[in-house]
Structure formats: C-alpha cells, structure tokens
Amino acid sequence: MIVFILAVLLFLVGLYGILVKRNIIKLAIGLIIMEYAVNLFFVLAGYREGGTAPILDGDLAPGTVFVDPLPQALVLTAIVIGLGTTALLVSFAVKIYEKYDTFDIRKIRKLHG
Amino acid sequence: MVTALILLIVLMILGAIAALESKDLLSGIISLGIIGFALTVIFLILQAPDLAIVQIIVETMTLVILIAAVMKTTKADTVETFGKHSIFLGLVGLVFVFVFIWTAVKAFQQMPGFGSMPLRMASEYVNNGLALTGAGNLVAAVILDFRAYDTLGEATVLFTSVVGITAVLRKLGRNRV
Numbered sequence: 001m002i003v004f005i006l007a008v009l010l011f012l013v014g015l016y017g018i019l020v021k022r023n024i025i026k027l028a029i030g031l032i033i034m035e036y037a038v039n040l041f042f043v044l045a046g047y048r049e050g051g052t053a054p055i056l057d058g059d060l061a062p063g064t065v066f067v068d069p070l071p072q073a074l075v076l077t078a079i080v081i082g083l084g085t086t087a088l089l090v091s092f093a094v095k096i097y098e099k100y101d102t103f104d105i106r107k108i109r110k111l112h113g
Numbered sequence: 114m115v116t117a118l119i120l121l122i123v124l125m126i127l128g129a130i131a132a133l134e135s136k137d138l139l140s141g142i143i144s145l146g147i148i149g150f151a152l153t154v155i156f157l158i159l160q161a162p163d164l165a166i167v168q169i170i171v172e173t174m175t176l177v178i179l180i181a182a183v184m185k186t187t188k189a190d191t192v193e194t195f196g197k198h199s200i201f202l203g204l205v206g207l208v209f210v211f212v213f214i215w216t217a218v219k220a221f222q223q224m225p226g227f228g229s230m231p232l233r234m235a236s237e238y239v240n241n242g243l244a245l246t247g248a249g250n251l252v253a254a255v256i257l258d259f260r261a262y263d264t265l266g267e268a269t270v271l272f273t274s275v276v277g278i279t280a281v282l283r284k285l286g287r288n289r290v
Binding site for chain 2: 001002003004005006007008009010012013014015016017019020021022023025026028029030032033036039040043044045046047048049051052053054055056057066067068069070072073074075076077079080081082083084085086087088090091092093094095097098102103104
C-alpha cells in the first residue's frame with residue numbers, strides 16, 4: 001500500500017509545481033510529473049504478486065500468473081499522447097517567448113493579436 | 114522487490130522537487146530526466162517491458178524538445194513574488210489539495226493491497242487472447258485488437274498535436290505585426 005501513497009505524493013509534487021510556479025517551462029515540468037505519477041499508479045495497480053510479463057510463448061509453465069495487460073495497454077496510449085501534448089505546450093511557450101520576451105505568466109496580459 | 118520500488122519512487126520524488134526548485138531551467142529539465150528514467154526501471158521491475166521501451170523513447174524525446182525550447186529562448190527562471198492575490202490563490206490551492214487527498218484516502222480504503230488486484234476485465238483477455246487474436250503479446254493484442262479504437266483515437270490526437278505544432282511554429286503565413 002505504501003507504493004500507492006508514494007505515487008500520490010509524486011502527483012502532489014507535480015500539483016504543487018502547477019499551483020505555485022510562474023514560469024511556463026516549470027508548469028510544463030509539473031504537468032509531466034503529474035502524468036508520470038498517474039502512469040506509475042496505473043501500472044502499480046495492475047501488478048499481481050509473482051506475476052510475469054503478459055507475453056505468451058511456448059515454454060510457459062502451466063498455471064503461470066500474468067500481470068494485468070489492460071492497464072499496461074492504456075498507459076502505453078497515455079505515454080504517447082503525453083508526448084504530443086507536451087510538444088504542443090512547449091511550442092506555445094516558445095511562441096509566447098518570441099512575443100513577450102519572458103516566460104513569466106504574470107507578464108502575459110495582452111490577449112489581442 | 115517492494116523495497117526497490119519504494120527507493121525508486123522516493124528517487125523520483127526527489128528528482129521532481131529538484132526539477133521544480135532549481136533556479137536554472139536547463140538543470141530543471143535534466144532533473145526531469147531522473148523521473149522518466151527511474152520510471153523506465155520501475156516499469157521493468159513491474160513486468161511491463163513494452164511500457165519500458167516506449168517510456169525510454171518518449172522520455173528522450175521530451176528532454177530533447179524541452180532542451181531545444183530552452184536553448185532557443187532563455188535559461189533563467191522567473192522570480193517568485195507574492196502579491197495581494199496570493200493569499201486567496203493559496204487558500205483555493207489548499208482546498209483543492211485537501212479535497213484531492215480526501216478522495217485518495219476514500220479510494221484507498223476500497224482498494225485491495227499492492228499485488229493482489231483481481232483480474233476482473235483482463236481475465237477474458239488472458240484466457241482467450243491467443244485464440245481470438247493470434248497475438249502472443251497480450252498488451253499488443255489489447256491495443257491493436259480488443260481496443261483498436263483507442264489506438265485510432267491516440268493516432269488522431271497525435272496527428273492533431275503535430276498539425277498544431279506546425280501551425281504554431283510556422284515561419285510563413287500572414288504577417289500582421
């Protein structure tokens with residue numbers, strides 16, 4: 001149970017970054033940390049005691065316990081989507097820096113073109 | 114094994130704090146690498162080799178993207194100051210965190226312990242996956258056959274983000290400045 005609590009703690013560190021930091025790159029880092037924490041939590045929840053990787057091959061002993069393949073498949077999708085959203089977020093940050101010469105979200109006030 | 118997991122997750126938490134608190138954005142991004150690569154090792158320990166392969170590639174790509182963005186702009190962090198709105202925002206944040214922790218505690222009371230999760234949905238996949246799909250790797254069977262629409266949606270999201278990046282970062286186009 002303590003590994004679940006540590007995963008939640010990692011999520012809270014990312015949440016702290018998003019709530020407190022004012023730099024867009026730091027906000028992106030906080031978002032990535034939260035995403036990793038959620039992925040970690042899913043895979044931890046899918047683990048079974050003494051399980052092996054869910055790959056069937058010829059020389060498996062009968063009665064082998066597999067870990068849950070469903071959270072692994074969902075997390076596989078989530079990791080790749082996370083890369084796409086992170087890249088989009090960082091490209092917005094670069095564009096904002098070109099226009100305002102700062103990453104500080106308090107100084108980005110002009111919403112009109 | 115649980116000890117190794119606890120040590121690695123504590124390392125991830127320390128890396129996260131280092132990434133968020135460093136004064137230099139480049140060292141913060143490098144500290145983010147600690148988290149991603151520790152997560153790769155954790156996936157290997159938890160018997161998820163497919164995830165470890167994808168995670169190590171995605172982590173490298175993330176670091177490359179972030180470092181390229183920071184090298185193109187600035188490495189200096191912004192200074193935190195506290196204005197008159199800070200107390201209100203801090204209170205809202207505290208309420209949010211407490212609701213989150215309360216929900217987590219409620220959820221943990223319902224959950225079975227680590228390593229004893231029942232295979233409710235996946236027992237179908239584990240028992241019949243090979244006969245129904247012919248794929249030896251059950252994770253591949255799930256993402257490419259049982260839940261192929263999920264993967265189609267993933268490809269759509271990825272395509273949309275690529276279109277968005279090219280639209281945001283293009284040099285050509287209307288120039289109204």
